Amino acid sequence: MKPLVAIVGRPNVGKSTFFNRMIGERLAIVEDLPGTTRDRLYGDTDWNGRDFTLIDTGGLELGTGTPVGQVGLTGQPGDLMDHVMAQAQLAIEEADVIVFMVDARSGITSADEDVATLLRRTKKPVILAANKADNAARRLDAVEFYSLGLGEPIVISSIQGSGTGDLLDEIVNALPPEEEEEEEEEEDVVRIAIIGRPNVGKSSLLNAILGQQRSIVSDVPGTTRDSIDMDLEFEGRKIRLIDTAGIRRRGRIAVGIEKYSVLRSTRAIERCDVALLLVDASEGLAAQDTHIAGEIHEHTKGVVVVVNKWDIAQQQRREEREGIYARPEDEIESAESYREVIAEGLKFIPYAPVIFASAKSGYHVKSILENALKIADIRFVRIATSRLNEVVQDAIRRHNPTVIRTKPLKIFYATQARVNPPTFVFFVNDPQAVHFSYERYLENRLREAFSFKGTAIRLQFRPRTKEMAR
Template structure:
């Protein structure tokens, strides 16, 4: 694994600005407001030939009483600041090098002294970075940070880029020796995004899958504002899980932090192979759920509809019966009823499997990963051209194409252009003669023949040309 470098410090000292500059893109949300970063974010970068991973964290406010290296929470259950603190401490615990960021404009504060005291106990290499030193006077005044007892401060301006090279030099010097065991990106990695409207249990599901408090879990809608990537191994497969902020309809997205969260969630969906669409069993199918499902379908992703909080829904169902004896088959019956409702509301993704789970208790959580692996494998299925055309010819014999403007559609042949998603090109006499209902019919025939369960497929129609005929001849010669 690449060495880890954690960026820590009190709130609003510029940690996320530095993180984004080093990564080269706006991954962390940046607002001139303390406490914007809540979860810890990871991003890969390199300097002087060394690859490493930066970790951006929420601001440390050590009045919480949580010692460095411990994950335990204190105070009132569900207190958001306690969770933010726990995330920062986890980053410190797993880091190889710690960048302690301070604000050169305000000088040493009591909060800085508290953080420095804790970092000395962490027994990790610590580099003090005096940020926001945007002019000569601030750079001269930054010498006072020697008093933190953590060595020479590196004076930087994350916004201007001043001094960041010196800081990176120090980071590389403190990294553990390069290892031959450092892993490159695995081409077989399965990317799974967890999407859904706010407060349906996305972070709880991620925690249930990984068995750790990898993401902040809170009952406050929209708690997760940053995309969180987690790599795991399951049944011999490498999977990258992406927990995202709740996606809301564009018309209801506010400015600032929430806006960037939604954009990042949509980007996470775009870079995934399979999306887990989480619904709340106690609330039923909402308009926002269908909006998200539509985005998944438009991006031609694999999809699993996960109905979370199924245990709570069952309790509500029993309560509504007012004490009537529950038959053992009641849960099966209610699940089938629920499935029919979802099938009607999500009829544009009829290929999506529906799973009933409880992230809180772990009920059926394992089956989500098993299903995701099967769908990801199906997305890489390559169909032999000869077999594909047999299916297409049989389909046209069974049901002739619809005649549009007195011009019948003729399908000369088809070929698979790519995988992930499976994409098929049909060469026809006239692309305008393709009716959407017949396109859907062809897609259904392909699904029946090749079991494209759980994934979207793309059908493209092109006019036959001399080049396409020559390409088809070469493909035929290659098979022989």
């Protein structure tokens, strides 16, 4: 997982301008008005070979409203500044490195001193950045920020870009060491994340799997705010379960702690081998379910679609058929209809098995784990290069590559570069000549030949060098 770097400071010191420059796009709204940034924004960047995630936070004004974090952490309503401060406090708590940004143009303010007092209490690395130092005079005046007690200020101009390289050097130096490869005994642990929008029964499923109450269960959406890891053994296999907060569409994410939970859930997808995508059978397939499935697919993870609350959906169906005797085959018929709906809505992951279950009653919970373990094993399958190229050449004979810009695609050979996820590298004359439809065709042929059921696979196309041709 990428380390987190939080940018904090009072309003209108240029945090969003710096954020936008670092991630290379204008994601944060930038205006010369205090408090423009209200929600936290996240963006990935890299420097000197280190990848990390930047968090752009709203401005801190500690002298206003209720204590920092009180409203966001309790979930009680409050004014806008309470929410902004709660978000910033959450970012500070989770970050690996904190960049405290001040304004070299206006000098030290009482708000800067308040934030500095807060940051001196944290055990996290804090880097002081004096922004808006657009000329020599302001760069010299920045020495006054030494009095904040947070070390030497790094003088920068986010608009001009001057000094940002020095700041990034300091950030990278302060990041925790890169995680080493997992120890051998950890290689046998299958990491399974329970993913879904709020209130679909994620915590209930976790409890059903564990066989005991190890996580809060509530009908209130968003009860689980942090990812929770649980270790267990199932049929002699070691499993690490990751319970997560529900993911909502961005426009539906409330100000405060829930937005932070979305990042936690996304990071849980990154950490897992197989994701259990929970769908509420009583509500049907929602647009947000499709969004989450797309995120799992983009991260090239294994996936099981779990249609949870199937007993409730069946009861609703029986009530709708009031007065008509419910035959056993009715459930099979409704399951097949639901399967068709899922196949249409999640057509981009046709490889995902669909299991109808009830976390509350335990119906098919064992089958969920069995399927997840099978998928985890499939992700470690390694295909012999000779056999792989037989399948690829046969696919080419059946269907020649599409011609792009009058240049025909030539595939010389393929090899499997890695497992978990299964990754195949195709050496071609021109990667730009690979049409997305032909890439999909090759993926389907690999799936047919090697049964990669339940997991996404990755295809990469690289030009063949002169050395390879010899």
